[in-house]
Amino acid sequence: MSVTAAAREMGVSQSAVSKQIAALEAEVGAPLFTRHHREIRLTWKGEELLKVTSASLSAMASMLRNIRERSIDKVVTIGASMTLSHFWLLPKLPQFRDSHPEVTIRVVSQETPVPLEDGAVDMVIRFGSGDWTDGRVQPLMKSRIQVMATRRLIERYGPIETAGDVLRLPLIAYDAIDESWTSWNDWAHEAGIDAVAPPALSFNRYWDALQAAAAGQGALLVWSGLTGGIEENGILVPLPGPALIPRGDFYLVTSDLVSKSTRHATLRDWLLEQAHN
CATH class of the missing domain: 3.40.190.10 (Periplasmic binding protein-like II)
Known part of the structure; x- marks a missing residue:
């Protein structure tokens, strides 16, 4: 090995490496290197110390890696x-x-x-x-969108037998997160209806609109799988008209x-x- 090469690899001067070697030998109380022309070699004591030091550093690196992985893995x-x-x-x-x-x-x-x-x-x-x-992108689930309302609301405005009849109900709308979300105009277009009256109620959050529909305040475009059990419990029932596939x-x-x-x-x-x- 070469002091010059070691200094270059460590990014320090040759004299700095020589001083560190001298300090280490002084601390150990024994020569760890023999000097030859343009190179140094480990003594047998240096070889033994290298084995122990390498094993210790390897064990420390392994432990630090495990600690980091456990810390990252925890939450x-x-x-x-x-x-x-x-x-x-x-x-x-x-x-x-x-x-x-x-x-x-x-x-x-x-x-x-x-x-x-x-x-x-x-x-x-x-x-x-x-x-x-x-x-990494993996498909999770698809959804569909259907108009739903409470039975009591349907009885109040009924009979509701066609998509056109649905528009007699007060409509509830919610703000779209992006342009791919479906609106009442999209639903009306699929149903072959030219115009839709402005919603009776409008919310900036879907879940508020869903709660309003569950309370019987109007009909809502409901996303399957995003009802919190309201659909499964029969609180909201589907109405006539197209079931839409979202644009995403x-x-x-x-x-x-x-x-x-x-x-x-x-x-x-x-x-x-x-x-x-």
Whole structure:
């Protein structure tokens, strides 16, 4: 080995390396190197010290790696829109936690897109065309949109036998998150209806609109799978007219960490299974 080469690799001067060697030998109390022309060689004491030091550093590196992995692996953070989080994700999480109590989950809910690049979340559920490039994209679920209302509202304004009859009901609208969301005008177009009266009620959040519909205040374009049990419990019933297929699907987008972490992969696989079932 060469002091010059070592200095170059460490980015310091040759004299700095020589001083460090001298200081180490003084600390040990024995020569660790023999000097030859343009090179130095380890003495037998130096060889023995190198073996112990290498083993110790290797063990330390392994331990640090395990600590980092356990720290990263401890909490699984998933992002979703407030609507999907409230009506689809959160109702399912108790079942997952019963089966996997060792996994700690953090949910980040917001209506603006949740990015993966900044590391704030490990995986995110998104609605769209699936053409994102910031992670692994896997189809999660499809949805359909149908007009629904309470039985009491139908009885009050009935009979409701055609799509045209639906428009006699007060209509409830909600703000679209993006242009791919379906509006009453989209529904009317599919139903062959030229014009739709302005909604009687309008909300900036889907879940508020859903609660209003469940309270009998009007008819609503309801997304399947995003009803929080209201549809399943018979509170809302479907009305005549077309069932629309949204201009997008729900996808699970995961970061590279998910494939390296057992806990992250467990939640990912479970979510995909739940959606496909």
